[in-house]
Each structure stands twice: as C-alpha cells, then as structure tokens.
Amino acid sequence: xxxxxxxxxxxxxxxxxxxxxxxxxxxxxxxxxxxxxxxxxxxxxxxxxxxxxxxxxxxxxxxxxxxxxxxxxxxxxxxxxxxxxxxxxxxxxxxxxxxxxxxxxxxxxxxxxxxxxxxxxxxxxxxxxxxxxxxxxxxxxxxxxxxxxxxxxxxxxxxxxxxxxxxxxxxxxxxxxxxxxxxxxxxxxxxxxxxxxxxxxxxxxxxxxxxxxxxxxxxxxxxxxxxxxxxxxxxxxxxxxxxxxxxxxxxxxxxxxxxxxxxxxxxxxxxxxxxxxxxxxxxxxxxxxxxxxxxxxxxxxxxxxxxxxxxxxxxxxxx
Numbered sequence: 001x002x003x004x005x006x007x008x009x010x011x012x013x014x015x016x017x018x019x020x021x022x023x024x025x026x027x028x029x030x031x032x033x034x035x036x037x038x039x040x041x042x043x044x045x046x047x048x049x050x051x052x053x054x055x056x057x058x059x060x061x062x063x064x065x066x067x068x069x070x071x072x073x074x075x076x077x078x079x080x081x082x083x084x085x086x087x088x089x090x091x092x093x094x095x096x097x098x099x100x101x102x103x104x105x106x107x108x109x110x111x112x113x114x115x116x117x118x119x120x121x122x123x124x125x126x127x128x129x130x131x132x133x134x135x136x137x138x139x140x141x142x143x144x145x146x147x148x149x150x151x152x153x154x155x156x157x158x159x160x161x162x163x164x165x166x167x168x169x170x171x172x173x174x175x176x177x178x179x180x181x182x183x184x185x186x187x188x189x190x191x192x193x194x195x196x197x198x199x200x201x202x203x204x205x206x207x208x209x210x211x212x213x214x215x216x217x218x219x220x221x222x223x224x225x226x227x228x229x230x231x232x233x234x235x236x237x238x239x240x241x242x243x244x245x246x247x248x249x250x251x252x253x254x255x256x257x258x259x260x261x262x263x264x265x266x267x268x269x270x271x272x273x274x275x276x277x278x279x280x281x282x283x284x285x286x287x288x289x290x291x292x293x294x295x296x297x298x299x300x301x302x303x304x305x306x307x308x309x310x311x312x313x314x315x316x317x318x319x
Contacts, residue, residue, distance in 0.1 A: 044080070044083055044085070044086050045086065046073075046086050046089060046090040046093070047072035047073055048065070048069070048072070048090075049064075049065065049068040049069065049071045049072055051064050051065060052064070059102075062097065062102070062103075063107055065097070066094065066097055066098060066103065066107060066110075066111040067107070067110050067111055067114060068114070069090075069094050069111065069114065069115070070114055070115050070118050070119075071114075073087075073090070073118070075118050075119050075121075075122045075125040076122055076125075078124055081124060081125055081128055087128070088132060091129070091132050091136070092136065092144070094111070094115075095136055095137065095144055095146070095149065096144070098111060098112075098149060099144065099146055099149065105152075108149065108152055109152055109156070112149075112152055112153055112156050113156055115129065116129075116153070116156050116157060116160065120157070120160050120162040120163070121162055126162065126163070130157075133150065133153050137149050137150035137153065138150050138174075138289070139289075140289050140290045140307060141290065147178055147306075150178065151175060151178055151179065154171045154172075154174055154175040154178075155175065157171055158171050158172055158175070173284070176284075177284050177287045178287055180285070180286070180287070181286060181287070181295065181303050181306055182303065182306060183303050183304060183305065183306055184302065184303065185302065185303055186300075186301055186302055186303075187202065187214070187295065187297055187301045187302065187303050188202075188285040188286060189201055189202050189203045189301075190202050190276055190279055190280055190283075190285055191276065191279065192249075192251055192274035192275060192276050193274055193275050193276075193277060194272075194273070194274050195261065195264055195273060195274075200274065202214075202249070202301060203301050205247075205249060205272070205301075206247075207247045207297075207298075207299040207301075208244060208247070208299075209244055209245045209246050209247055209299070210298055210299035211245065211246045211247065211296065211297075211298065211299070211304075211317065212246075212247045212248075212249060212296070212297040212298070212299070212301070213246060213247070213248045213249070213294065213295075213296055213297075213313065213317075214249050214251070214294070214295040214296075214297055215231075215248065215249065215250040215251065215292050215293075215294055216251050216253050216280070216286065216288055216291065216292060216293040216294075216295075217250055217251070217252060217253075217291055217292040217293075218252065218253065218254045218291045218292075219252075219259055219260070219262075219263035219266070220254070220256065220259050221291040221292075223290065223291065224290070224291035224292045227292055227310055228292055230310060231310060232266070232267070232268070234314075234319070236314070236319040237314070237317075237319060238268070240317065240319065241268070241270050241271070242270060246317065247272070248268075248270075248271040248272065249271070249272045249274070250267060250271050250272070250273050250274070251274050251275065251276055251280070252273075252274070252275040252276070253275075253276055253278065253280050253281055253288060254278070255278050257275065260275050287307065289307070293307050294307065294308055294309075294310060294313055295307065295308070296308065296313055296316055296317075304316065
C-alpha cells in the first residue's frame, strides 16, 4: 500500500515539473494486475504478458514480467502509441519495476533490449519511446530520474541498426557526460576565477571540514531562484558553514559577467564565489541539465552526491 501511495504522489510531482510537452504524467501501477482487454469502463489497458503458472516464486515471476513485458504490445499501432493511459503508463510501470533496487544489471539490460528491439524498427514508436526515456530518466525534475537506467538505455541504442550516425553521436556524448563525476570518483577539475580575478583550481581548493558543497548556479535562471533562496535562508546550513564544518563553493557557469557581479552581494560572505568563464560547458566537464546543480564532495574532491536535490544534500549533512 505504501508503495502504491508513493507512486501516486510522484505522478503528481512529475506532472508539475516534467517538460511542458508532457502536461499529464502517468502514475506507477502494478503491471502484473493489468489485463490484455478493456476494463469495465471500456478503456484500453496495457497488454501485459501472462506469466506461466509453472513460474511460482516472486523473483522468477518478476524477471519473467520485466523480460517479456512488451511481448503483446503492437508498436506499429499509432493509435495505441498515442494512448497515454496505455503506452506511457506501461512505460512508467516498467521503469518503476526496474528501479526497485532488486533487478540485476543483466535483468535490466535484457528488459531494455526487449523494448528497444521492438520499438526501434518503427519510426513513430522509436521517437515516442526515446522521448519517454529522456523525460522520465534524464529529466532532473522527474522523481523517476535514474542515471543508471538511462546509461543502460544509451548503451543499447548505440548498437541499434535503425538510427543514424548523428543520433548515435548524440547518445554517445550524453553517455560520456553522464559517466563523469559519478559518486566515488574524483570530481572533474576546473579553473575558476574569484571576483578579484585571481584564478584557483577545484582540486587545490582548501576544504578543512572534509565536506565541500559545490554549487553551479545562474542568477538569471528563474527556475533555480527558489532553490537558491532556500539555501540562502537555511539557518542550519549557515551555522555549519560558519562553524567551519562545511565549505561552499558557488560557481557561475554562464556568459554574462555583469549579471554575475551584480548578484555577488546577494551571496553569503563565507561562501567562496567564482566564475569558470564558461569552461565547464565548453569542455563538457559536468552534466549541468538544470540550475542550480549541487554536488557534495569530500576533502579530496571525491564525489559523495552528484547533481542531488537540496533535500538530499541536507540529509547527507544531517542538517
């Protein structure tokens, strides 16, 4: 029951935050309970595979379901594809299953291969599902955001014989970008410039507290204003910074130095403020999909949390 309520809640969240081209968003349901026929109200339901009765253990039934999930789906039927209650809802249900922390890498790859193999040969279906992968797994505002699943999808689609080299090049670039700065790895080094023009390196930045909050921000970004205000008015954050338990390094990554300098008085004096003069974007050092982008590092500049919501940063810092 808790799991069902949780996904009802995240469906509302996605509907509020996912790109405008998806004004409605699906809630995760139990795919094993969907049928291959219309329901009592006459609405089409996802044609879920029938699990053989000889498969009895929950784990084996889950693996069969995720592996054969799309077996009964007609990827050539554009009317079916456009039925969001069937297609998009079915996609969300599968992603929810694969995100449960139980599925192995082999199971995930096999399930995604089943989907990609079926949709890639139908141009309309291919465009639709590639958009769904982007919207649900790569959009940082989606509660179903999952880089590991998205990386598995990118790797599979680069092997596709149905997409052109330009599209494969775009997917390869995304894969390379996302693979950087994963938790446990050394954060990509870069040069930043203080308001006085002095240059510093991330890797040489002093972190006495062994915790560095790296904030990539843009004061001209309306969407990031609320999060930055939450941080600036967070008394608990201010106290740990003032007490020397956390170092904050805020880096302006955009191309308007006047806007950056104008905003400097709005930031705390005990934060280190700098600009990278657009080097991070030009060299694709970090995957800055949305602003602000928050990274929690240790004193050696190893990544603890990558592009994490502020609430998760607070939890990690026990604020």
